[in-house]
Amino acid sequence: DAKTTQPPSMDCAEGRAANLPCNHSTISGNEYVYWYRQIHSQGPQYIIHGLKNNETNEMASLIITEDRKSSTLILPHATLRDTAVYYCIVRVNNAGNNRKLIWGLGTSLAVNP
Amino acid sequence: DAGITQSPRHKVTETGTPVTLRCHQTENHRYMYWYRQDPGHGLRLIHYSYGVKDTDKGEVSDGYSVSRSKTEDFLLTLESATSSQTSVYFCAISESVRTRIGYTFGSGTRLTVV
Numbered sequence: 001d002a003k004t005t006q007p008p009s010m011d012c013a014e015g016r017a018a019n020l021p022c023n024h025s026t027i028s029g030n031e032y033v034y035w036y037r038q039i040h041s042q043g044p045q046y047i048i049h050g051l052k053n054n055e056t057n058e059m060a061s062l063i064i065t066e067d068r069k070s071s072t073l074i075l076p077h078a079t080l081r082d083t084a085v086y087y088c089i090v091r092v093n094n095a096g097n098n099r100k101l102i103w104g105l106g107t108s109l110a111v112n113p
Numbered sequence: 114d115a116g117i118t119q120s121p122r123h124k125v126t127e128t129g130t131p132v133t134l135r136c137h138q139t140e141n142h143r144y145m146y147w148y149r150q151d152p153g154h155g156l157r158l159i160h161y162s163y164g165v166k167d168t169d170k171g172e173v174s175d176g177y178s179v180s181r182s183k184t185e186d187f188l189l190t191l192e193s194a195t196s197s198q199t200s201v202y203f204c205a206i207s208e209s210v211r212t213r214i215g216y217t218f219g220s221g222t223r224l225t226v227v
Contacts, residue, residue, distance in 0.1 A: 043218030103156035
């Protein structure tokens with residue numbers, strides 16, 4: 001089962017910030033939070049990830065609460081091309097060489113003109 | 114994405130026939146993964162590889178086998194296709210378990226079993 005909870009859908013006006021929440025209340029101390037997005041019919045695309053500290057890159061910012069039980073992905077100036085399904089994923093450490101990602105259903109973000 | 118290609122992009126096959134999907138990478142990444150994506154389920158891991166000839170099962174491996182004889186190629190085989198295997202299949206690669214850039218996914222193969 002997925003270990004994250006996200007709203008199924010959100011809307012955002014073009015040019016405004018899109019704030020996508022994720023709950024991961026059972027996260028353990030050495031698990032990272034990853035964000036991906038999937039534009040219709042394409043493969044998922046990596047956005048950002050973090051462990052404890054807030055992170056920023058050219059695509060987005062990731063804010064992780066101090067207790068690490070939730071996080072928010074921020075797209076600072078959403079465009080129509082940001083319309084996609086956004087997945088928040090906790091990375092599970094398995095024995096051996098596999099770092100399996102458990103995928104939920106994500107948040108379908110619609111950016112409106 | 115550049116560096117990872119899946120073939121074919123689309124395939125229609127009949128129940129009971131064998132099918133092989135190919136994932137090819139030019140990034141020399143160690144880890145390769147096969148996922149399937151179905152409505153209401155998200156992405157589910159079928160099999161993965163952590164090196165040449167080193168593979169292991171994921172959460173939905175029944176009815177699938179894989180092979181990796183070269184670093185760049187990871188093949189997914191449906192020994193006898195069933196309608197329940199109609200899905201979109203994605204291949205992914207990653208450089209290491211400590212990768213800082215996550216996984217890179219291919220564009221997907223849409224398989225229909227009739």
